[in-house]
Amino acid sequence: MASPLVEILDTEEVVSGKLCELVVSKANSAIKNRGIFTVGFSGGSAAKFLCDGLPKACTDWSKWRIFFCDERHVPYDDPECTYSIYKSNLFTKVPLSEEHVFPLNPDLSVEDAAEDYVRKLGTVFTDGLPRFDVLVLGMGPDGHTCSLFPGHPLLKETKKIAAAISDSPKPPPKRVTLTFPTINNAACAVFASCGSSKADIVQQVLEDKSDNPLPAARVQPTDGEVIWFLDKGAASKLKQASQL
Numbered sequence: 162m163a164s165p166l167v168e169i170l171d172t173e174e175v176v177s178g179k180l181c182e183l184v185v186s187k188a189n190s191a192i193k194n195r196g197i198f199t200v201g202f203s204g205g206s207a208a209k210f211l212c213d214g215l216p217k218a219c220t221d222w223s224k225w226r227i228f229f230c231d232e233r234h235v236p237y238d239d240p241e242c243t244y245s246i247y248k249s250n251l252f253t254k255v256p257l258s259e260e261h262v263f264p265l266n267p268d269l270s271v272e273d274a275a276e277d278y279v280r281k282l283g284t285v286f287t288d289g290l291p292r293f294d295v296l297v298l299g300m301g302p303d304g305h306t307c308s309l310f311p312g313h314p315l316l317k318e319t320k321k322i323a324a325a326i327s328d329s330p331k332p333p334p335k336r337v338t339l340t341f342p343t344i345n346n347a348a349c350a351v352f353a354s355c356g357s358s359k360a361d362i363v364q365q366v367l368e369d370k371s372d373n374p375l376p377a378a379r380v381q382p383t384d385g386e387v388i389w390f391l392d393k394g395a396a397s398k399l400k401q402a403s404q405l
C-alpha cells in the first residue's frame with residue numbers, strides 16, 4: 162500500500178477547489194476508459210466542498226453513479242440527511258438522473274436499509290466486491306471516517322460491504338456505512354480536512370504508528386491511492402509537512 166499523498170494548501174477554499182478538481186478529473190478519466198464513474202460522497206464538510214465546486218464541473222453526469230460512504234438513517238426531510246443536502250445543493254443543479262444516485266431507504270429499519278443498500282451496490286458493482294473509482298472521505302475529530310468510529314466492532318467487519326450502526330457516538334445514532342472491505346478496495350480514497358481543530362488528529366492519523374490505528378488511518382486501499390487535501394490549519398501539527 163502506497164503512503165498517502167498529502168497536499169497542504171493555503172485555505173479551505175483552495176482545498177475545496179482541489180478536491181472537486183480531482184473528483185472531476187478521475188470522473189472524466191473513468192468515463193473515457195470505462196464509460197462509467199463510481200463515487201462515494203461523505204457528509205459533513207465534504208458535502209459543502211462538493212456542492213460548492215461540482216455544479217460547474219465539465220463532465221458527462223449521465224455516466225456518474227453516486228453512492229454515500231455513509232448516511233444517516235433519518236427521513237429525507239431531516240436536516241441531518243446527507244442525501245438531501247446533496248440533492249438540494251448539487252443533484253438538482255446538474256443534469257443527473259435520480260436513478261443514478263443511491264440513497265438509503267429510510268422507511269426500512271436500519272438493518273434492512275443496510276441490506277437494501279448492499280443490494281443497490283450490487284446493481285452497479287455486478288462482479289462482487291465494489292471497487293469505487295473515488296471515495297470522498299471526511300475525518301471527524303476522533304479519527305472516525307464514514308460512520309466507522311474508534312473501538313467500534315464494525316472496524317473488524319470483513320464480510321459485509323456495507324453495514325448498519327445504531328450506536329454512533331456522533332448523532333444521529335442510526336446510520337449505514339461502507340465497511341473496510343469496500344473502502345480498501347477503492348481505486349482512490351481522498352480526504353479533505355480543514356481547520357486547526359483537526360490538527361492533532363491529522364498528525365496522529367498521518368504520522369503516529371499505532372498497533373490499533375484510528376479508523377481514518379485504516380483507509381489503506383490494497384490497490385489504490387490515498388490523497389489528503391489539508392489546509393494550513395489542519396496540517397499545522399504535522400512534523401514532516403510534505404508540500405507537493
Ligand SMILES: O=C(O)[C@H](O)[C@@H](O)[C@H](O)[C@H](O)COP(=O)(O)O
Pocket residue numbers: 203204205206207230231232233243298299300301302305306307308331
Ligand atoms: O455523515 C457524516 O457524519 C460524515 O460522513 C462523517 O464521517 C464526516 O465525514 C466526518 O464526521 C467529518 O466531518 P467534517 O468534515 O464535517 O468534520
